[in-house]
Amino acid sequence: MFRTKSETLFLESFRERRTDAAEYEFIGPYIATTVPIMVRHLICGMEFETLPAEMNRKKSPKRCPNCNEPKNRPTPIGVIQQEVEWIGNQEFELISGGGTESSLLTIKHKVCQSVTNVYRGNMLTWGLKCKNCEDLTKRQSRAELIKASSQGRYELLSSYQGYNERVMVLDNNQDKVYSVRYSSLRNRILQEYPESVALLKQKKESKEEWVSSQSRGRYILISEYMNSKGRLEVLDAQSNTVMQMAYSTLMRRIRELSRSDTPMVECD
Numbered sequence: 220m221f222r223t224k225s226e227t228l229f230l231e232s233f234r235e236r237r238t239d240a241a242e243y244e245f246i247g248p249y250i251a252t253t254v255p256i257m258v259r260h261l262i263c264g265m266e267f268e269t270l271p272a273e274m275n276r277k278k279s280p281k282r283c284p285n286c287n288e289p290k291n292r293p294t295p296i297g298v299i300q301q302e303v304e305w306i307g308n309q310e311f312e313l314i315s316g317g318g319t320e321s322s323l324l325t326i327k328h329k330v331c332q333s334v335t336n337v338y339r340g341n342m343l344t345w346g347l348k349c350k351n352c353e354d355l356t357k358r359q360s361r362a363e364l365i366k367a368s369s370q371g372r373y374e375l376l377s378s379y380q381g382y383n384e385r386v387m388v389l390d391n392n393q394d395k396v397y398s399v400r401y402s403s404l405r406n407r408i409l410q411e412y413p414e415s416v417a418l419l420k421q422k423k424e425s426k427e428e429w430v431s432s433q434s435r436g437r438y439i440l441i442s443e444y445m446n447s448k449g450r451l452e453v454l455d456a457q458s459n460t461v462m463q464m465a466y467s468t469l470m471r472r473i474r475e476l477s478r479s480d481t482p483m484v485e486c487d
Contacts, residue, residue: 225251233275242283243274262286299324299339307347328352338461341441341452361401368415369408381432433473 226249234240247257252272260283273281303313316324320340333351361379376387427440441452
């Protein structure tokens, strides 16, 4: 490829001055140091326009605008380890992952030894929680609630999966086991034991639980629900993609997935 004398001198000077010169490729025609030229950063692939003079400055030369953004600048793994420990109150440790805020981290909960993945940006924004321990606590509290509100008549034999999902229930009065929707069981207890209304109302289903149960586990709220006008970060478990959508859009999608209720079924 033919190069003018001024272009050759510029490239020689650029390679001598910059230790990261090999990371950049000039893809536009060189005219003069004061005429803009297209540059490609070979590390991330971004192409940007700048002046050759800015790329060749001795002090604070022009760098890739993508990699030089604070949010895109790789963070040392040691710093991320400290973030995980501090945000997780010393209960979590980093297994792998790191880099930018969009990086996926693999972390372990030291208490129950469960391993999960979380985006670093979400961790910095929303904090860390162990879903395994959280689910266990919910299951235990649901079972205790059902037994207490029915004065010992009903006992949950299976774990709680959702407000409209089925659970296995032991009826101690009749010594029978039933398969019933949790919502139907709750309504039955309210009818048979009206004095338990206050107790059951204390365990109102959260918005996260409601979305998961109504969508049959397809949609999972990642960001905290604030109000009906805000945008939500939602995981589509079917396609394993994270999306941002308006609350109204999520409700419309859930309605499309809705199905008819079915009566209680007795198990043999």
